[in-house]
Amino acid sequence: MWTWFHRLASPPSFYRFADRLAPWLLLLALLLLAAGSYAGLFIAPADYLQGDVFRVIYVHVPAAALSLFIYVLMSVAAAIALIWRMKLAECAIAAAAPIGASFTALALVTGMLWGKPAWGAYWVWDARLTAELVLLFLYLGVIGLNQAYADARTAARACAWLALVGVVNVPIVHYSVQWWNSLHQGSTILSLQGVMNPKISPDMLWPLLLTLSGFFLFFFAVWLRRLQNEVLLRERRARWVQELIPS
Amino acid sequence: MKSLLSAMWAVFARELRLALRRPAEAAQPLVFYCVLALLFPLGLAAQDAALREVAPAIVWVCALLAALLGIERLFRGDVDDGTLELWLLAATPLALLVAAKLAAQWLLIALPLLIAAPIIALALNLDAGAARVLLASLLLGTPVLIFSGGFAAALTVGAPRAGLLIPILVLPLMCPALIFGAGAVRAAQTGLSVQGPLYFLAALLLIAVTLLPIATAGALRNAVD
Numbered sequence: 001m002w003t004w005f006h007r008l009a010s011p012p013s014f015y016r017f018a019d020r021l022a023p024w025l026l027l028l029a030l031l032l033l034a035a036g037s038y039a040g041l042f043i044a045p046a047d048y049l050q051g052d053v054f055r056v057i058y059v060h061v062p063a064a065a066l067s068l069f070i071y072v073l074m075s076v077a078a079a080i081a082l083i084w085r086m087k088l089a090e091c092a093i094a095a096a097a098p099i100g101a102s103f104t105a106l107a108l109v110t111g112m113l114w115g116k117p118a119w120g121a122y123w124v125w126d127a128r129l130t131a132e133l134v135l136l137f138l139y140l141g142v143i144g145l146n147q148a149y150a151d152a153r154t155a156a157r158a159c160a161w162l163a164l165v166g167v168v169n170v171p172i173v174h175y176s177v178q179w180w181n182s183l184h185q186g187s188t189i190l191s192l193q194g195v196m197n198p199k200i201s202p203d204m205l206w207p208l209l210l211t212l213s214g215f216f217l218f219f220f221a222v223w224l225r226r227l228q229n230e231v232l233l234r235e236r237r238a239r240w241v242q243e244l245i246p247s
Numbered sequence: 248m249k250s251l252l253s254a255m256w257a258v259f260a261r262e263l264r265l266a267l268r269r270p271a272e273a274a275q276p277l278v279f280y281c282v283l284a285l286l287f288p289l290g291l292a293a294q295d296a297a298l299r300e301v302a303p304a305i306v307w308v309c310a311l312l313a314a315l316l317g318i319e320r321l322f323r324g325d326v327d328d329g330t331l332e333l334w335l336l337a338a339t340p341l342a343l344l345v346a347a348k349l350a351a352q353w354l355l356i357a358l359p360l361l362i363a364a365p366i367i368a369l370a371l372n373l374d375a376g377a378a379r380v381l382l383a384s385l386l387l388g389t390p391v392l393i394f395s396g397g398f399a400a401a402l403t404v405g406a407p408r409a410g411l412l413i414p415i416l417v418l419p420l421m422c423p424a425l426i427f428g429a430g431a432v433r434a435a436q437t438g439l440s441v442q443g444p445l446y447f448l449a450a451l452l453l454i455a456v457t458l459l460p461i462a463t464a465g466a467l468r469n470a471v472d
Contacts (some may be wrong), residue, residue: 082465130426134419141416148406157469158402165398165462166419168454 009088011099011231012240018224025224029217036210044204056114058208062215064107067135068170070219074142075167078160088227090156091234094146095226099219101139117178119183127176128184131246135173138166152234254339255347262351272317277359280313284367303373303432306381307368307388307425310360314392319413321352321400322467331471341464349397349460357389373432380435380445387448388428394455394463395420401463407469422453 007013040058047054072097081089111129112122123129142159149155176183200208235241250337287305291298324329334344364385368378399416403409431444 130422134260134422137415138419141412141419144412144415145402145406145409148409148412150406154405154469154472158405158466161398161462161466161469162402162416169419173289 009086011235011238013088014088015042015228015231015240015244018228020229022221022224025217026221029221031216032210032217036207036212039207039210044207045201047204050118053114053117054204056110058211060110060114061109061208063103063110064210065212066215066219067100067107067132068173069216070096070103071138071163071167073171074100075163075170078163079157080158082164085235087153088152088231090153090160091227091230092223093142093156093159094152095223095230097139097146097159098140099222099226101136101143103215103219104132104136104139105151108136108209120136124183126183127180128173131173131176134169138162138169141166162202251339251343252338255343258334258344259348259351262348263355266351266355273355275360276313276316276356277363279316280309280360281363281367283312284309285370288370299436302368302373303377303381303429303436305371306364306367306385306432310357310364310385310389311392311421311425313360314356314389314396315414315417318396318400318417319357319403321397322404326404326471331467335468335471341468342460345397345401345463345467346460349394349463352397353390353393357385357393358421360389361385374436377432377435380441381432383441384428384431384447384448387445387452388424390449391424391448391455392421394459395424397464398459398466401466401470404467414457424448427451442457 008017040055044055046052074093077089077092077096080086081093108129111132115124116122118242142162145162146155146159149158231240232245280421284305287301288298322331325334334341337344364382365378368381373381395417396413398420399413402416403412406412427444427447431441431448434441434444
């Protein structure tokens with residue numbers, strides 16, 4: 001098991017591993033997303049209060065969950081990159097940041113589109129929304145910093161420091177709905193209580209679980225592909241890359 | 248222990264001496280702060296009641312901008328003349344030297360702002376009670392601004408064209424200080440308890456002063472290696 005992990009950390013074997021895994025993840029993700037979207041749009045009943053507007057949760061909740069998850073993943077990769085100086089972890093930060101920024105932006109935009117009919121305003125300066133906006137700026141900072149350096153390894157470690165410091169924001173986003181009297185509703189499914197005793201009707205829940213897992217698999221597929229590109233770019237002088245891609 | 252303190256003191260004193268050799272440059276943040284804060288009443292209508300309501304935000308945003316003013320150049324000189332390399336070689340942990348430098352920066356940048364703040368508060372029609380809370384919030388909050396600015400400066404010191412990045416990098420770090428700092432003054436104005444936001448600021452201060460120098464030192468080491 002450990003030797004397998006060790007081998008996976010070397011760029012060539014990771015590249016081959018990702019090459020085999022990514023297509024299947026993407027296929028599964030697209031199937032789940034298609035099924036989840038169909039179920040969410042046509043099968044799930046309309047909300048008795050909000051009507052069809054509530055259906056935006058099938059995009060909003062997965063995007064918001066991923067925006068936090070990707071940041072945590074990035075900071076774990078950052079710690080690994082700083083402590084063990086592992087090349088693959090450095091690539092992982094650079095590969096994850098743009099995806100995380102896109103999901104954060106998606107969560108914000110879908111939230112705004114829902115907020116207009118539900119709250120009567122596209123934007124309110126509430127703890128959850130503000131903290132999520134700050135998260136977007138953290139992602140943009142990592143992306144910008146990564147491009148500011150000529151040397152890829154220096155850039156990656158600067159990003160790693162930023163990602164580590166920024167991780168304090170993640171619990172603030174997650175618990176903001178409990179700590180402050182937020183207009184945003186509390187967590188419905190991402191808690192143990194929510195799993196034992198769901199606060200959402202089952203025929204609305206299962207399409208959400210479908211899109212949620214679809215989004216996560218989609219992220220992993222895209223992340224692996226971006227990681228592959230990142231590895232190729234950094235190892236472009238290495239023998240195995242030149243054998244793989246004869247220029 | 249004694250050599251630790253004397254090394255930190257040396258860095259601290261050097262920082263002050265360097266700044267005092269160029270008094271005009273050292274006065275820049277203060278002048279910037281005062282001019283910026285006094286432009287707001289000119290933009291609003293004369294004797295506007297809204298001025299009093301936005302005054303906490305004005306004072307705090309101006310302090311934030313003044314702290315950002317020269318932050319890009321904070322470590323550049325030390326990198327260019329080789330000081331930083333000596334710091335890296337020194338027996339004293341880099342984080343402590345960085346903390347000493349940032350403490351000196353706080354004295355140079357933020358202390359004049361604190362002294363000017365009551366006058367600014369008067370100009371913006373803040374009452375005495377709110378002005379006292381404003382001072383307390385600035386006292387607790389400005390080190391957070393300086394230390395997070397130092398972290399951003401350390402991240403970008405190896406990348407000459409990253410100056411424009413600094414606002415994006417520091418915004419997430421400075422946001423909480425701004426929210427609770429201006430929040431405390433607003434609470435004082437409306438007669439609410441100011442303890443909550445001030446305690447939050449104090450917590451931020453402790454985190455910034457203890458943990459950020461370590462991250463700053465790591466980023467500096469990375470930029471020079």
